[in-house]
Amino acid sequence: xxxxxxxxxxxxxxxxxxxxxxxxxxxxxxxxxxxxxxxxxxxxxxxxxxxxxxxxxxxxxxxxxxxxxxxxxxxxxxxxxxxxxxxxxxxxxxxxxxxxxxxxxxxxxxxxxxxxxxxxxxxxxxxxxxxxxxxxxxxxxxxxxxxxxxxxxxxxxxxxxxxxxxxxxxxxxxxxxxxxxxxxxxxxxxxxxxxxxxxxxxxxxxxxxxxxxxxxxxxxxxxxxxxxxxxxxxxxxxxxxxxxxxxxxxxxxxxxxxxxxxxxxxxxxxxxxxxxxxxxxxxxxxxxxxxxxxxxxxxxxxxxxxxxxxxxxxxxxxxxxxxxxxxxxxxxxxxxxxxxxxxxxxxxxxxxxxxxxxxxxxxxxxxxxxxxxxxxxxxxxxxxx
Numbered sequence: 001x002x003x004x005x006x007x008x009x010x011x012x013x014x015x016x017x018x019x020x021x022x023x024x025x026x027x028x029x030x031x032x033x034x035x036x037x038x039x040x041x042x043x044x045x046x047x048x049x050x051x052x053x054x055x056x057x058x059x060x061x062x063x064x065x066x067x068x069x070x071x072x073x074x075x076x077x078x079x080x081x082x083x084x085x086x087x088x089x090x091x092x093x094x095x096x097x098x099x100x101x102x103x104x105x106x107x108x109x110x111x112x113x114x115x116x117x118x119x120x121x122x123x124x125x126x127x128x129x130x131x132x133x134x135x136x137x138x139x140x141x142x143x144x145x146x147x148x149x150x151x152x153x154x155x156x157x158x159x160x161x162x163x164x165x166x167x168x169x170x171x172x173x174x175x176x177x178x179x180x181x182x183x184x185x186x187x188x189x190x191x192x193x194x195x196x197x198x199x200x201x202x203x204x205x206x207x208x209x210x211x212x213x214x215x216x217x218x219x220x221x222x223x224x225x226x227x228x229x230x231x232x233x234x235x236x237x238x239x240x241x242x243x244x245x246x247x248x249x250x251x252x253x254x255x256x257x258x259x260x261x262x263x264x265x266x267x268x269x270x271x272x273x274x275x276x277x278x279x280x281x282x283x284x285x286x287x288x289x290x291x292x293x294x295x296x297x298x299x300x301x302x303x304x305x306x307x308x309x310x311x312x313x314x315x316x317x318x319x320x321x322x323x324x325x326x327x328x329x330x331x332x333x334x335x336x337x338x339x340x341x342x343x344x345x346x347x348x349x350x351x352x353x354x355x356x357x358x359x360x361x362x363x364x365x366x367x368x369x370x371x372x373x374x375x376x377x378x379x380x381x382x383x384x385x
Contacts, residue, residue, distance in 0.1 A: 055092070090109055127151070312340065
């Protein structure tokens with residue numbers, strides 16, 4: 001938003017710059033001149049958010065890979081490889097600078113490798129770190145482990161064999177992180193870990209101009225979780241809703257074939273009130289509309305599958321649409337074509353242009369909280385989905 005100074009305010013500001021004012025006053029007036037001239041104060045606001053650090057051990061010989069990996073954390077922690085199935089150590093690190101925050105991911109070989117992490121005995125940093133470990137099962141499924149919140153200035157030793165870590169670094173200058181000791185329940189840490197995961201998933205959609213919103217939303221969330229008060233909880237409502245939405249969305253996906261999937265059931269599963277459920281899903285047109293769209297999308301995919309020879313009514317019935325005429329009307333309203341036309345196009349390998357309508361982002365996202373909610377609902381056009 002541009003700020004324009006006019007009349008006496010403008011004259012007073014210009015005179016202030018020319019008559020020995022303080023440096024802070026001069027900087028303020030200079031900003032005012034820039035704004036009054038119509039020059040954006042942040043020319044990079046619309047630039048995509050860029051990764052600040054992107055490293056891989058693939059750039060060095062296998063025998064040197066773990067030693068190279070250790071150098072990434074010089075000044076932060078000491079690493080020791082206790083067990084390794086193979087001589088190579090494929091690892092990848094990415095770090096995004098989010099104002100005073102840093103969000104990082106570390107991909108390491110998990111199963112068959114044991115890594116010992118120990119804070120430096122003479123610490124250089126005193127940041128708090130929220131760490132969300134993720135492990136891959138033998139079947140290939142990824143599962144969140146037990147999150148941890150620790151201070152880099154305090155002694156800490158851990159042995160891990162996880163495959164991925166999502167870590168959020170918070171400076172001690174933050175209100176919620178100023179104490180040298182923070183007590184947090186397992187439920188609180190799981191909640192914060194889910195927020196960090198949602199934030200990581202949103203990075204590809206963020207721009208440099210979103211950073212102030214990210215920092216504010218995250219500060220409010222951590223203050224509400226670690227130093228609960230009425231004001232903190234109110235300020236953090238957007239990010240809190242984003243995490244809650246992700247959990248509800250997962251429940252919906254798991255129970256999408258349940259014909260009796262009601263708002264009451266979802267409220268019980270998430271432990272929230274009906275009014276809050278409706279408010280959270282308002283950006284998606286309401287909870288009932290969201291569930292219906294997800295089910296319509298499932299039927300659309302089945303209709304486009306040439307190997308699925310079931311009747312249209314059978315496919316619709318599987319996903320809770322028992323009245324064929326009502327289903328056909330809702331399908332055409334959503335996708336712009338009838339179920340029969342969708343089947344014909346799908347079997348020909350043609351995707352109708354309106355088929356993307358269910359995945360298009362909602363207009364007027366406006367804030368990080370809404371952006372996270374949209375991403376967790378699957379309403380992003382990100383090519384990675």
